[in-house]
Amino acid sequence: MIPGQAxxxxxxxxxxxxxNSKGGVGKSTLALLMALGLATRHRDASVKLIDLDPxxxxxxxxxxxxxxxxxxxxxxxxxxxxxxPNNEKILKHINTERLNNFKRRFVVLDGAAGHQPxxxxxxxxxxxxLIPTSVSDADIYATRSYxxxxxxxxxxxxxxxxxxxxxxxxxxxxxxxxxxFNELRHALSKERAYLGKPLYYSPAxxxxxxxxxxxxxIRIIFNQTQxxxxxxxxxxxxSHRLDKKPEKxxxx
Numbered sequence: 001m002i003p004g005q006a007x008x009x010x011x012x013x014x015x016x017x018x019x020n021s022k023g024g025v026g027k028s029t030l031a032l033l034m035a036l037g038l039a040t041r042h043r044d045a046s047v048k049l050i051d052l053d054p055x056x057x058x059x060x061x062x063x064x065x066x067x068x069x070x071x072x073x074x075x076x077x078x079x080x081x082x083x084x085p086n087n088e089k090i091l092k093h094i095n096t097e098r099l100n101n102f103k104r105r106f107v108v109l110d111g112a113a114g115h116q117p118x119x120x121x122x123x124x125x126x127x128x129x130l131i132p133t134s135v136s137d138a139d140i141y142a143t144r145s146y147x148x149x150x151x152x153x154x155x156x157x158x159x160x161x162x163x164x165x166x167x168x169x170x171x172x173x174x175x176x177x178x179x180x181f182n183e184l185r186h187a188l189s190k191e192r193a194y195l196g197k198p199l200y201y202s203p204a205x206x207x208x209x210x211x212x213x214x215x216x217x218i219r220i221i222f223n224q225t226q227x228x229x230x231x232x233x234x235x236x237x238x239s240h241r242l243d244k245k246p247e248k249x250x251x252x
Contacts, residue, residue, distance in 0.1 A: 013105035022142035023113030
């Protein structure tokens, strides 16, 4: 070992994915908040954002923040020819974080719309899965179907070497009122998952990914959502305390 260099660890990075087969539910916005929140809150940690969305919304917005401990990965190599996730390449990017010299390591994945659980084996290697949804009937239906597919994926016991599935947390996103949140909670009451805190709608979200010479839009949304982002990042750092298989919907 080179004198003065910290010994390299083989510990797996704490890994979180924002996923839902439905588009337009806020995966990229929340992945952006999570990545920036972890990087600003944990100054001794590395943060890698892996953007699986072909639109590359979150990664394009965060490229300017890249430095020695904050990195962004995107590109067609993360997808197979049929558009499904390239599990091997994704796992390779996650596992390379084992070799860096930071005391803590985080990987944030921004899932693509259309990705189905049955072709996403890399999900077994995530610590927690955050599933954004709105209160629209279409989003609720898609979320139910997606969670059902996740339970089917994680119930497969054919490979004893396979890691246990992550905890599933539904994130009510861009909610207008407490009544809407209660409506969503009732609609998802039969799901075996956690129900997270709601993120209430703000006009700033519409401008979050507008192209600008500076980072003003991102700074505004990040500042406005500080309490929520603090809760969101704590959810990841404390994910080991969550039961991976709650028997019913449990509100956090």
